[in-house]
Amino acid sequence: MTAPKTLYDKIWDAHVADEAEDGTCLLYIDRHLVHEVTSPQAFEGLRLAGREVHAPDKTIAVPDHNVPTTAGREDPEQMTEDSRIQVSALDKNAKDFGINYYPMSDVRQGIVHIVGPEQGWTLPGMTVVCGDSHTATHGAFGSLAHGIGTSEVEHVLATQTLIQKKSKNMKVEITGKLHPGVTAKDITLSVIGKTGTAGGTGHVIEYCGEAIRDLSMEGRMTVCNMAIEGGARAGLIAPDETTFEYIKGRPHAPKGAAWEQALAYWKTLFSDEGAHYDKVVTIKGEDIEPVVTWGTSPEDVLPISGVVPSPEDFEGGKVEAAKRAIEYMGLTPGQKLTDIEIDTVFIGSCTNGRIEDLRAVADVVKGKKIKDGIRAMIVPGSGLVRAQAEEEGLADIFLEAGFEWRLAGCSMCLAMNPDQLAPEERCASTSNRNFEGRQGYKGRTHLVSPAMAAAAALTGKLTDVRELM
Amino acid sequence: MEKFEKLTGIAAPMPLVNIDTDMIIPKIFLKTIKRSGLGVNLFDEMRYDRDGNEIPDFVLNKPQYRDAEILVAGDNFGCGSSREHAPWAIKDFGIKCVISTSFADIFFNNCFKNGILPIVLPREQVDLLMKDAEKGANARMTVDLEAQEITTSDGEVIKFEVDAFKKHCLLNGLDDIGLTMEKADAIKSYEDKMAQERPWV
Numbered sequence: 078m079t080a081p082k083t084l085y086d087k088i089w090d091a092h093v094a095d096e097a098e099d100g101t102c103l104l105y106i107d108r109h110l111v112h113e114v115t116s117p118q119a120f121e122g123l124r125l126a127g128r129e130v131h132a133p134d135k136t137i138a139v140p141d142h143n144v145p146t147t148a149g150r151e152d153p154e155q156m157t158e159d160s161r162i163q164v165s166a167l168d169k170n171a172k173d174f175g176i177n178y179y180p181m182s183d184v185r186q187g188i189v190h191i192v193g194p195e196q197g198w199t200l201p202g203m204t205v206v207c208g209d210s211h212t213a214t215h216g217a218f219g220s221l222a223h224g225i226g227t228s229e230v231e232h233v234l235a236t237q238t239l240i241q242k243k244s245k246n247m248k249v250e251i252t253g254k255l256h257p258g259v260t261a262k263d264i265t266l267s268v269i270g271k272t273g274t275a276g277g278t279g280h281v282i283e284y285c286g287e288a289i290r291d292l293s294m295e296g297r298m299t300v301c302n303m304a305i306e307g308g309a310r311a312g313l314i315a316p317d318e319t320t321f322e323y324i325k326g327r328p329h330a331p332k333g334a335a336w337e338q339a340l341a342y343w344k345t346l347f348s349d350e351g352a353h354y355d356k357v358v359t360i361k362g363e364d365i366e367p368v369v370t371w372g373t374s375p376e377d378v379l380p381i382s383g384v385v386p387s388p389e390d391f392e393g394g395k396v397e398a399a400k401r402a403i404e405y406m407g408l409t410p411g412q413k414l415t416d417i418e419i420d421t422v423f424i425g426s427c428t429n430g431r432i433e434d435l436r437a438v439a440d441v442v443k444g445k446k447i448k449d450g451i452r453a454m455i456v457p458g459s460g461l462v463r464a465q466a467e468e469e470g471l472a473d474i475f476l477e478a479g480f481e482w483r484l485a486g487c488s489m490c491l492a493m494n495p496d497q498l499a500p501e502e503r504c505a506s507t508s509n510r511n512f513e514g515r516q517g518y519k520g521r522t523h524l525v526s527p528a529m530a531a532a533a534a535l536t537g538k539l540t541d542v543r544e545l546m
Numbered sequence: 547m548e549k550f551e552k553l554t555g556i557a558a559p560m561p562l563v564n565i566d567t568d569m570i571i572p573k574i575f576l577k578t579i580k581r582s583g584l585g586v587n588l589f590d591e592m593r594y595d596r597d598g599n600e601i602p603d604f605v606l607n608k609p610q611y612r613d614a615e616i617l618v619a620g621d622n623f624g625c626g627s628s629r630e631h632a633p634w635a636i637k638d639f640g641i642k643c644v645i646s647t648s649f650a651d652i653f654f655n656n657c658f659k660n661g662i663l664p665i666v667l668p669r670e671q672v673d674l675l676m677k678d679a680e681k682g683a684n685a686r687m688t689v690d691l692e693a694q695e696i697t698t699s700d701g702e703v704i705k706f707e708v709d710a711f712k713k714h715c716l717l718n719g720l721d722d723i724g725l726t727m728e729k730a731d732a733i734k735s736y737e738d739k740m741a742q743e744r745p746w747v
């Protein structure tokens with residue numbers, strides 16, 4: 078009998094193409110996703126060395142970080158020159174190397190981590206990489222998915238493998254049920270609040286427990302998306318009926334006999350009873366409240382009912398960091414979080430730019446108006462999410478409430494395109510990073526769930542969405 | 547890739563914890579399609595004011611640290627995005643070694659691909675090196691990769707761990723892709739096996 082294995086162990090073992098004596102492995106990569114920002118130097122490297130893309134059929138590219146999200150974006154005037162150069166470099170590289178491509182003009186274009194699952198490229202038990210740290214998103218399907226640097230992008234393009242050493246196993250269990258108004262985003266932020274941004278370093282996290290099982294695929298993607306913010310290389314959730322249901326019929330999902338064969342394999346993808354984890358964290362679902370971040374690190378998480386902390390509440394190097402964060406964020410220790418007034422609301426990103434997120438926003442804002450003077454923007458994660466939201470009538474609800482309804486892209490998640498915060502502008506954002514300057518020079522970001530962002534748009538302050546329900 | 551063998555140089559102290567990749571190289575500088583030239587924008591928002599003037603207090607702007615080749619940093623250095631622009635900028639500035647209690651995974655790997663040596667040490671030793679770095683330009687540290695030793699300006703020796711394969715690549719300036727391509731047969735036979743076992747992939 079073989080020793081019990083975790084889900085991570087199983088996927089890892091199934092992808093080792095070669096193992097050196099010291100445990101360094103060549104891990105075979107099933108899907109390689111590519112975007113315009115972290116790939117030009119990799120393609121340039123291939124050209125210089127006279128190399129080809131090893132498996133173009135397993136390589137999928139889409140521009141997302143730089144693309145404008147306003148109507149008429151085909152007009153090159155809408156982009157800065159260097160953005161234009163990056164997007165057209167991707168156009169050219171995709172064509173020259175013969176890889177799957179969704180150009181800006183394609184309705185299927187969108188954020189790479191939304192497009193992959195949507196098109197059925199991401200499947201359980203796969204290894205998925207992308208030159209982007211939020212590749213962890215795909216772990217929601219029970220695939221081992223993580224971000225890589227540009228040198229590794231080049232390595233995967235050339236060889237379809239990565240040189241890797243195995244990480245440790247970490248289990249994060251969310252037991253029981255969530256209260257109404259508490260979402261996947263609150264789970265993932267609460268976990269980081271508990272473990273810190275380095276809590277998962279060197280580990281692959283498997284999320285499990287009833288509250289995780291109860292989530293839709295959209296919610297599971299939100300949870301795994303932020304595994305990286307907890308320092309983990311990847312986040313994983315074992316596939317189940319919810320997963321199979323989501324995948325079935327997607328353009329690149331297996332069909333017919335291949336589907337049956339795949340399904341039989343996917344059903345073996347779970348952690349065996351008694352498998353070993355190096356670290357275990359358990360949180361009760363009922364203890365999780367809607368949360369917000371107050372500082373400039375995703376670990377600066379508090380329940381919305383809390384108050385801004387003071388630097389003395391912390392220890393070691395965090396005292397200085399908290400002091401800096403409070404000053405940067407323009408807050409006062411002891412201030413109630415619900416008294417913090419905001420200027421802007423951003424709803425979108427690979428964390429919360431899927432259809433379910435938009436439905437959650439529509440539920441809160443339906444028939445209401447956003448507070449006067451608030452800039453509120455909804456950026457769907459893909460052209461198809463946008464189309465579906467229009468079909469379901471959500472777009473009308475947003476427009477009537479006073480939101481801007483944009484085209485798909487990363488937008489103000491990292492503000493590489495024209496969507497940026499001005500200095501000291503304060504934003505309730507459904508994205509994943511509240512770092513200094515992330516959403517614009519000196520911009521101030523509070524991370525929240527889509528429902529909480531919607532509530533903030535209505536009141537103009539950070540707000541407990543449960544009070545509007 | 548450039549080799550890393552032994553380095554004696556000025557170490558700059560940056561005790562701030564959680565220095566993320568947006569701080570190391572803000573996203574506006576990611577729009578390049580080249581690997582070089584990012585050094586002037588390393589730590590851009592901490593280093594310059596809005597008008598592009600140097601902020602004199604920032605460590606790398608101080609005369610004694612302008613030529614630093616080693617960085618002693620606070621916990622969890624390099625967290626955030628996967629951008630390899632971060633190590634490119636560090637390298638282009640002239641820093642070849644970063645020392646901290648912990649690094650974010652992707653950043654840590656990216657360093658090795660660019661001839662930078664990231665060293666993880668226990669807190670007491672990082673604190674000691676931080677103090678040494680605070681002495682300024684005359685306090686030169688030596689980092690010897692072959693011997694896996696750091697020697698402080700006072701001659702104190704600290705041992706460090708490094709993955710054997712990564713050490714070998716750094717010492718010899720080896721390019722990963724070339725190494726992997728020598729294993730083309732193993733990759734091919736894995737692919738043949740998978741075409742049978744998991745054809746839908």
Ligand code: SF4
Binds near residue numbers: 141211426428509
């Ligand atoms: S939406 Fe944000 S986090 Fe996601 S890929 Fe784009 S920039 Fe990165």
